[in-house]
Amino acid sequence: MTSTVRIEDPSIAYSTERSLGVGGVSAADLEAAAPAARAAADAFAALVESGRAVGLDEPVLWPRLGEGDPGPLEAVRSWAERVRRADTVVSVGIGGSYLGNRVLRDALLGPGWNERDREGRGDRPELRFAGYHLDPAELAALVDLFASRSARGPQRVELLAISKSGTTVETLATTLVLREALGQLPGVEVRLAALTAPGTPLAELAAERGEVLPFPEGIGGRWSVLSPVGLATAAASGVDVDALLDGARAVRSVLLSAGGELDRNPALRYAVVHRLHAQRGRSGAVFMPYAERLRCVSEWYVQLLAESLGKARDRQGRRVHTGRTPIVAVGTTDMHAQTQQHQEGARDKTVTTLDVLDWGAAEALRVPELPAAGRLAGRRVSELNRYAREANEVALAGDDRPSDSFLLGRLDERTLGGLLYLLMASVAYEGELLDVCAYDQPGVEAYKRVLRERLGTQPA
Numbered sequence: 001m002t003s004t005v006r007i008e009d010p011s012i013a014y015s016t017e018r019s020l021g022v023g024g025v026s027a028a029d030l031e032a033a034a035p036a037a038r039a040a041a042d043a044f045a046a047l048v049e050s051g052r053a054v055g056l057d058e059p060v061l062w063p064r065l066g067e068g069d070p071g072p073l074e075a076v077r078s079w080a081e082r083v084r085r086a087d088t089v090v091s092v093g094i095g096g097s098y099l100g101n102r103v104l105r106d107a108l109l110g111p112g113w114n115e116r117d118r119e120g121r122g123d124r125p126e127l128r129f130a131g132y133h134l135d136p137a138e139l140a141a142l143v144d145l146f147a148s149r150s151a152r153g154p155q156r157v158e159l160l161a162i163s164k165s166g167t168t169v170e171t172l173a174t175t176l177v178l179r180e181a182l183g184q185l186p187g188v189e190v191r192l193a194a195l196t197a198p199g200t201p202l203a204e205l206a207a208e209r210g211e212v213l214p215f216p217e218g219i220g221g222r223w224s225v226l227s228p229v230g231l232a233t234a235a236a237s238g239v240d241v242d243a244l245l246d247g248a249r250a251v252r253s254v255l256l257s258a259g260g261e262l263d264r265n266p267a268l269r270y271a272v273v274h275r276l277h278a279q280r281g282r283s284g285a286v287f288m289p290y291a292e293r294l295r296c297v298s299e300w301y302v303q304l305l306a307e308s309l310g311k312a313r314d315r316q317g318r319r320v321h322t323g324r325t326p327i328v329a330v331g332t333t334d335m336h337a338q339t340q341q342h343q344e345g346a347r348d349k350t351v352t353t354l355d356v357l358d359w360g361a362a363e364a365l366r367v368p369e370l371p372a373a374g375r376l377a378g379r380r381v382s383e384l385n386r387y388a389r390e391a392n393e394v395a396l397a398g399d400d401r402p403s404d405s406f407l408l409g410r411l412d413e414r415t416l417g418g419l420l421y422l423l424m425a426s427v428a429y430e431g432e433l434l435d436v437c438a439y440d441q442p443g444v445e446a447y448k449r450v451l452r453e454r455l456g457t458q459p460a
């Protein structure tokens with residue numbers, strides 16, 4: 001059995017070299033799991049075909065990547081065209097209505113996008129995020145930022161409030177606060193669009209004071225990154241949205257044609273390998289990109305895995321309290337923080353690394369050939385990054401601690417679209433292996449009920 005499954009285009013390799021034969025999970029265990037893996041692959045293929053998941057009224061359409069009704073994507077593209085002359089786009093939303101847009105900005109444009117001047121951004125607006133918390137100081141700081149600029153001349157700010165339900169406290173409150181506060185600033189023109197389902201409070205607000213973009217049917221928040229919901233601000237920032245979707249479609253056809261074959265289907269292999277480790281007590285899932293640009297992929301994956309698979313009951317109604325616990329880590333930063341725990345702490349986790357083979361222009365960065373550099377002299381920074389990752393993986397395996405790795409050929413739209421689709425498919429497969437519904441989130445209702453009661457009964 002091979003240890004690396006490769007997709008050629010877009011270039012994504014998944015290696016289990018250090019997660020099989022480590023920690024009590026062998027290649028034979030993987031082979032023994034083949035029937036369950038085939039059943040999971042068949043169930044996913046049926047979901048792609050039918051758009052239906054067991055026990056859900058709403059269809060599940062994320063695997064179709066926007067094929068079907070072109071209306072929502074066209075609406076988002078024309079909104080993106082309208083706002084490209086704005087100074088700033090503020091995306092307001094939380095959970096799945098935030099992380100998809102954020103992951104595309106950080107990975108493709110860089111977390112420092114707003115620090116570039118307009119020319120450096122290719123004549124595109126700044127892209128900021130709000131509403132993904134209720135931190136009053138952060139929100140006040142955002143208002144202050146616009147206030148400090150208002151003396152310098154007119155500015156145009158486009159708010160895009162994203163909320164499927166249109167009732168989410170963070171999104172509604174932040175949208176209302178920002179619209180009011182920015183509207184009072186001299187020289188600030190503030191416009192509002194809402195990406196939401198019809199008839200929601202947010203839709204009503206935007207219909208009165210702005211425009212409403214349709215939240216596509218069959219797309220749950222955390223599954224929305226490659227739908228018009230997640231692609232909206234990327235389109236406004238000049239990201240090649242078609243290349244993202246093409247990359248995802250290319251991976252989809254690899255996964256569907258590989259079906260239950262664990263040597264050809266990296267998403268299924270990933271799901272099965274992690275299921276086997278979880279069955280041996282390793283249900284902590286450290287997801288560790290070796291790149292600042294990919295930190296957000298980890299945050300996005302954490303939400304996808306936690307909310308999709310952390311369930312009290314399986315689809316038969318039995319109490320299972322299942323799902324792995326995802327943990328964000330970033331290399332090499334967290335090798336000086338979390339790695340001590342990963343290497344010597346409880347044997348309750350796996351580490352998945354994510355790296356990029358070719359960093360393009362950044363490959364030119366080398367350590368100068370000076371005596372002080374010692375063995376580092378002349379080394380590329382990307383090479384040091386790779387060696388550090390491999391050292392982490394080898395050290396973990398040396399103490400019988402498993403890690404697996406994803407390696408991207410480069411970081412571009414096509415490859416990122418493919419990776420995000422692969423990870424979504426892996427969570428769908430894992431849901432099948434666990435026999436839980438990956439598309440609902442009943443667990444978040446408990447705190448929402450308490451919050452509603454408090455908002456209804458307590459004076460402000």
Ligand code: PA5
Nearest residue numbers: 095096097163164165168221222
């Ligand atoms: O993935 C999900 O379903 C959630 O994380 C939602 O995206 C999040 O709760 C925000 O919900 P809404 O889009 O209704 O504001």
